Amino acid sequence: MFRPRVIPVLLLKGEGLVKTVKFKDERYIGDPINAVKIFNDLEADELVFLDILATKEKRLVSLDFVREVGEEAKMPFAVGGGIRSIDDIKNVINAGAEKVVINSAALVDVTFVKEASNTFGSSTITVCIDISKNFFGKYIVKSYSGFQIKNNDPIYYAQQIERAGAGEIIIQSIDNDGMMNGYDLNLLKQISSSVTIPVVALGGAGNIHHFREAIKSTMVSALAAGSMFVYHGPRKGILVNYLNQEQKDILRYE
Amino acid sequence: MKVAIIDYGMGNLRSVLKAVESLGGIPFITQKQRVIQESDKIILPGVGHFGKCMQNLKQMGLIEILNKEVLEKRKPIMGICLGMQLMMEHSEEGDVDGLSWFKGNVIRFHVSDKYKYKVPHMGWNSLNYIKNEIKHNIRNEYYFLHSYHVTNVNEKDILTTTVYDYEFVSSIQKDNIIGFQFHPEKSHLQGLQLISDFLNFANV
Numbered sequence: 425m426f427r428p429r430v431i432p433v434l435l436l437k438g439e440g441l442v443k444t445v446k447f448k449d450e451r452y453i454g455d456p457i458n459a460v461k462i463f464n465d466l467e468a469d470e471l472v473f474l475d476i477l478a479t480k481e482k483r484l485v486s487l488d489f490v491r492e493v494g495e496e497a498k499m500p501f502a503v504g505g506g507i508r509s510i511d512d513i514k515n516v517i518n519a520g521a522e523k524v525v526i527n528s529a530a531l532v533d534v535t536f537v538k539e540a541s542n543t544f545g546s547s548t549i550t551v552c553i554d555i556s557k558n559f560f561g562k563y564i565v566k567s568y569s570g571f572q573i574k575n576n577d578p579i580y581y582a583q584q585i586e587r588a589g590a591g592e593i594i595i596q597s598i599d600n601d602g603m604m605n606g607y608d609l610n611l612l613k614q615i616s617s618s619v620t621i622p623v624v625a626l627g628g629a630g631n632i633h634h635f636r637e638a639i640k641s642t643m644v645s646a647l648a649a650g651s652m653f654v655y656h657g658p659r660k661g662i663l664v665n666y667l668n669q670e671q672k673d674i675l676r677y678e
Numbered sequence: 679m680k681v682a683i684i685d686y687g688m689g690n691l692r693s694v695l696k697a698v699e700s701l702g703g704i705p706f707i708t709q710k711q712r713v714i715q716e717s718d719k720i721i722l723p724g725v726g727h728f729g730k731c732m733q734n735l736k737q738m739g740l741i742e743i744l745n746k747e748v749l750e751k752r753k754p755i756m757g758i759c760l761g762m763q764l765m766m767e768h769s770e771e772g773d774v775d776g777l778s779w780f781k782g783n784v785i786r787f788h789v790s791d792k793y794k795y796k797v798p799h800m801g802w803n804s805l806n807y808i809k810n811e812i813k814h815n816i817r818n819e820y821y822f823l824h825s826y827h828v829t830n831v832n833e834k835d836i837l838t839t840t841v842y843d844y845e846f847v848s849s850i851q852k853d854n855i856i857g858f859q860f861h862p863e864k865s866h867l868q869g870l871q872l873i874s875d876f877l878n879f880a881n882v
Contacts, residue, residue, distance in 0.1 A: 426842060427802040427819065467866050469802070469821075494692060500864055520692050545726055547798065547823055548690075592800065620792040622800045645796050669817065678841070 425676040428639060429469045429646040430667055432653040433626060434459060436475040436485070436505065443650055444476075445602030447554075447568075453654050456489070457496055459664050464498045466666035471497065472525060472594075472648065474552070475505025479528045479569050484512050487519045494520020502550055508536070510543055517548065525594065527552045528569040534584050541589030550624075551590045553581060555611060556598035563611055566598060578611070579618045586619045593619065594648065597627030604630030604651050607638050616643035624648050632671050639675060647675075679703045679877055682717035684744075684761075686726055686734045694723050694758070697863040701874050711743045719877060720747065724759025724861065728784065728826070729772020731764060741777070748779065754854045756876045759824055762850065762857025771826050779855055782831035787842070795843040798825040803860070805838040805848055812837055812849060812875065816868040820860035822848075827859060854879075 435442050441453040475485040485505030503516050504525025513524050530537050530551050541549045554566045555578050564576040595615050597608040607628045616623040622645035625638050629649035638644050656663035681703045691707050698705040706713050735741050747753045757765050766776045769784035789795035804818045827846040840848035848859040862869035
């Protein structure tokens, strides 16, 4: 029986972890290395770290940080933040990451994804696509580096990324970020049925029922979440948590 | 216990290294013939492209050494993912010959619905035990990440199969040679147990 991966996505700002709502209202969560230790004990499948300021500040995610995570983490982890050259990828991988997450640099030039997958193998290259609904309710790809996207249709872009050879795509809903009331199933359905590489769902998951909904009604291959794994209870107390074995089993399917 | 982890010059071998270390082995990530000869066990890890990996092994002059250590000296060797595939006769990936330690070849997943069954097969899956050599009373759930799998394997060499759209061979063994299509080093406790078994496996 196949079970999709369940992936905590942790946002890095400076040296600390934060969590956002709709990409805003950052709240301080805690020390990232401490979180890694807890996720080790909880047997998380893998982790994703995203440095949310790196691209804006025109720098690469801290390699010292990647090394620190690498020393500690028992599970594979991916790192994103300001990755825009083959050297950047080499450095992040050598520092201990299993995969890199490319976002802005893929929007600027999709051939970078191709070059990256040819150099490091598809399974090392993950592309994250941030999507939001515009005024007319249409899904559009968003850029946070100020880059003007020529064709902002998410399906068109996801297929371009697939052709470029990426190993998987993280589909992140900006509108659902931090809301914890479920994934944007419609969006996930559209994209996961348009590409043949694994799609990771991100944005909106608040509990395991949201995971099950996504498995049942879309073709996503992995379930990612931020808030769900750092908050506890209706008042959103900070508590790093993960699925237990029984909950993992609920996600299995033929 | 010295464990030589063969470095093809591709990808990140951190998780294999950490797994061996945590079990008390002394891992060496290496391309050096002498380190391989002096090791007690060998791991062929699973990162990269079949064609390129065989080419690298050739260029590093490691094929003869591996044949000698594994086939003549019967040193225990564990292949992980691509490392297991390299042990076969031939692969579609790059259309090149492998080490030919097992009968059989490597083909790409031919799924019935390419949107439903994404390739690579990436995630957790269970093993159907054809033999009980690697069966443990821990969770039957292992981490897979691959686009190709082995086929036409001798039945007596098959340890387990796994289902992803259809049934494929997910681990094989012949004497001192064992191969896992999944990643034991990324499969929590149940994976570590298999690596521990391998480290404790005595030379034949």
